[in-house]
Amino acid sequence: xxxxxxxxxGLVQPEGSLRLSCAASGFTFSNYAMGWYRQAxxxxxxxxARILAHTYTTYYANSxxxxxxMSRDNANNTVHLQMNSLKPExxxxxxxxxxxxxLGTYYITCPGQYGYWGQGTVVTVSP
Numbered sequence: 618x619x620x621x622x623x624x625x626x627g628l629v630q631p632e633g634s635l636r637l638s639c640a641a642s643g644f645t646f647s648n649y650a651m652g653w654y655r656q657a658x659x660x661x662x663x664x665x666a667r668i669l670a671h672t673y674t675t676y677y678a679n680s681x682x683x684x685x686x687m688s689r690d691n692a693n694n695t696v697h698l699q700m701n702s703l704k705p706e707x708x709x710x711x712x713x714x715x716x717x718x719x720l721g722t723y724y725i726t727c728p729g730q731y732g733y734w735g736q737g738t739v740v741t742v743s744p
Contacts, residue, residue, distance in 0.1 A: 619643035619733050621713045626738030629703055633742070637698040639713030639735060646694040647671070649717055653687060653698045654727045655709035655740075662727035665711070666698060681707070703742045710737040 625637040637653070652667035666687040668675045675687050686699040696713065712727045713735040721731025728734035 621715060621733050621735035623711060623713045623735040623738040626711060626740045628741045628743065630744055631704060631742055633703050634699070634701045635703065635740060637700065637711055637713075637738060637740070639696045641694045641696070641713075641715060641733075644715065644733070646715070647691045649715040649732075651687075651689055651696045652714040652716070653696075654712045654714055654724070654729070655707075656712075656727040657706075657709040660709070662724040662729065663709075664723060668696065670717075700740070703740075705742050708740060708742045710739050712737045 620642045622640045623637060625635060627635065629635050648670055650667060650669050653665040654662055655665050656662045664678060665681055666675060666677045666685055668687050668689050673689065677685060684702045689696045714732050716732030721729055
């Protein structure tokens, strides 16, 4: 059975850091592109970062570029999102996604239609 399990969310002060993790199982992890999405109340689902399956090429939303770093560990079937210099507007539910192919990059709501999704982990950035 396919599973994606996010962890690492919590409450953090502005300018603080968190590291999210996503543990994958039940599929050939190394063949899937991985993504982190987030959705805040009243906002659309936002693609935060993604990393490709084999080249490990990463992409970031402009809103997090320079602050967040995504990585993957194929040996352990995990991906991570290192979040630094956090801002209140980073507050959201963060979701891990795995997919193949070109469809399913952007969504109105998380979780989306394509690929596999985790249950989400809540990140709250507040003084």
